[in-house]
Amino acid sequence: MNVALLGYGSVGSAVAEALIENKEIIKARCGEEIKPIIALARSPKPNALISVVSDVNEILKREDIDVYVELMGGVEFAYELVYKLLKEGKKVVTANKAMLAYYRYELESLVGKLAFEASVAGGIPIIKALKEGLAANKIISIKGILNGTSNYILSAMSERGDDFEDTLKKAQKLGYAEANPSFDISGEDAAHKLLILASLAYGIRAKPEEILCEGISDINALDMYFAKEFDYTIKLLGIAKAQDFSVELRVHPTLIPKDTMIAKVNGVMNAVSIVGDLLGESLYYGAGAGGKATASAVVANLMEFARENYFEPMLGFKQNLPFTLLKKEEIFTKYYLRLKVEDKIGVLSKITNLMSECGISVDSFLQKPKINEPHSTLFFTTHKSYEKSIRKLLKALKEQEFIKASPFMMRIEE
Numbered sequence: 001m002n003v004a005l006l007g008y009g010s011v012g013s014a015v016a017e018a019l020i021e022n023k024e025i026i027k028a029r030c031g032e033e034i035k036p037i038i039a040l041a042r043s044p045k046p047n048a049l050i051s052v053v054s055d056v057n058e059i060l061k062r063e064d065i066d067v068y069v070e071l072m073g074g075v076e077f078a079y080e081l082v083y084k085l086l087k088e089g090k091k092v093v094t095a096n097k098a099m100l101a102y103y104r105y106e107l108e109s110l111v112g113k114l115a116f117e118a119s120v121a122g123g124i125p126i127i128k129a130l131k132e133g134l135a136a137n138k139i140i141s142i143k144g145i146l147n148g149t150s151n152y153i154l155s156a157m158s159e160r161g162d163d164f165e166d167t168l169k170k171a172q173k174l175g176y177a178e179a180n181p182s183f184d185i186s187g188e189d190a191a192h193k194l195l196i197l198a199s200l201a202y203g204i205r206a207k208p209e210e211i212l213c214e215g216i217s218d219i220n221a222l223d224m225y226f227a228k229e230f231d232y233t234i235k236l237l238g239i240a241k242a243q244d245f246s247v248e249l250r251v252h253p254t255l256i257p258k259d260t261m262i263a264k265v266n267g268v269m270n271a272v273s274i275v276g277d278l279l280g281e282s283l284y285y286g287a288g289a290g291g292k293a294t295a296s297a298v299v300a301n302l303m304e305f306a307r308e309n310y311f312e313p314m315l316g317f318k319q320n321l322p323f324t325l326l327k328k329e330e331i332f333t334k335y336y337l338r339l340k341v342e343d344k345i346g347v348l349s350k351i352t353n354l355m356s357e358c359g360i361s362v363d364s365f366l367q368k369p370k371i372n373e374p375h376s377t378l379f380f381t382t383h384k385s386y387e388k389s390i391r392k393l394l395k396a397l398k399e400q401e402f403i404k405a406s407p408f409m410m411r412i413e414e
């Protein structure tokens with residue numbers, strides 16, 4: 001089986017290397033050799049493994065290619081190319097979560113075959129788990145650490161008090177971060193992946209802009225201090241929860257109890273916890289980024305094509321189920337607030353009055369003793385409240401003259 005690699009960066013070259021290094025084992029397991037024969041790169045360099053070209057037409061005009069592997073990233077150009085290939089009935093493997101987050105339903109309706117294991121959680125076979133192993137379950141919830149770069153940064157901040165920017169640079173050097181690392185930091189990359197999982201579990205057609213998505217860039221050492229004091233860990237989670245036929249989808253930094261399994265997932269590792277009505281909780285853990293880990297998933301899809309046992313998604317994107325997306329404002333959960341305030345009489349009572357006006361009940365409170373600082377930092381956690389109530393409170397707090405920095409909020413999952 002001949003393969004063209006549309007994209008030859010860290011993942012593309014890792015796929016070519018894996019196909020060559022593990023040639024014997026791959027052939028033994030799927031009955032034929034899978035050969036990377038041509039690759040597309042922006043600036044091709046002489047290469048001993050594979051012929052590398054910069055003009056996609058040189059690949060498209062060839063008639064000896066059995067499967068195309070799209071590893072270019074980006075949305076529109078990749079979509080046009082994959083659309084054309086699938087429309088012509090070709091087989092495509094993609095790792096492109098951003099493209100799928102926007103166009104998965106358009107692509108699924110075409111005649112060709114699309115496999116996308118590497119698009120979510122790198123090397124973890126989570127797509128296969130949802131499509132096949134869990135196919136009999138009603139999916140009650142999915143909670144995942146779906147972005148390796150942000151987990152790498154949060155782990156370093158929490159374990160060693162490392163600086164945000166330096167850790168991001170290290171993640172970029174190691175090849176974990178996206179070409180545009182703001183996708184990692186802003187939660188967008190995790191949101192793209194959550195949408196793919198939510199489509200497989202619920203047939204939810206939402207686009208990235210429609211779901212709640214917040215990143216990690218406002219988390220600071222004070223939040224890490226609070227988390228430690230109250231036995232929490234901070235993780236950027238992608239969360240899908242179904243109640244009846246309403247599904248909430250959200251990506252945000254989250255305080256989770258430090259003794260849960262997912263709280264112990266550190267560094268670039270990803271983990272996804274899925275609760276099904278039959279199985280209960282199952283947890284999938286592994287490398288979520290990096291060339292080799294992603295190549296593991298890409299090559300597994302190529303082997304499925306070689307074996308001709310590629311299944312149409314059984315829990316496919318186009319499920320005929322009546323799930324709808326819960327409005328962001330209707331999300332109901334616990335919240336954490338960090339407020340920098342003027343240290344004077346009456347401030348605390350004004351804050352709790354505003355909370356009570358917004359229908360929010362305090363669960364815990366901490367005032368960090370001041371050392372040579374002009375202002376005090378107050379930490380609150382709330383009982384379960386509606387997102388719309390918290391937003392109303394944050395708006396009201398911002399208008400108070402005793403609030404000395406933009407209030408910071410995180411959600412809590414227990």
Ligand code: HSE
Nearest residue numbers: 147148149177178289
């Ligand atoms: N930038 C992504 C991450 C790579 O850090 O998880 C895998 O999608």
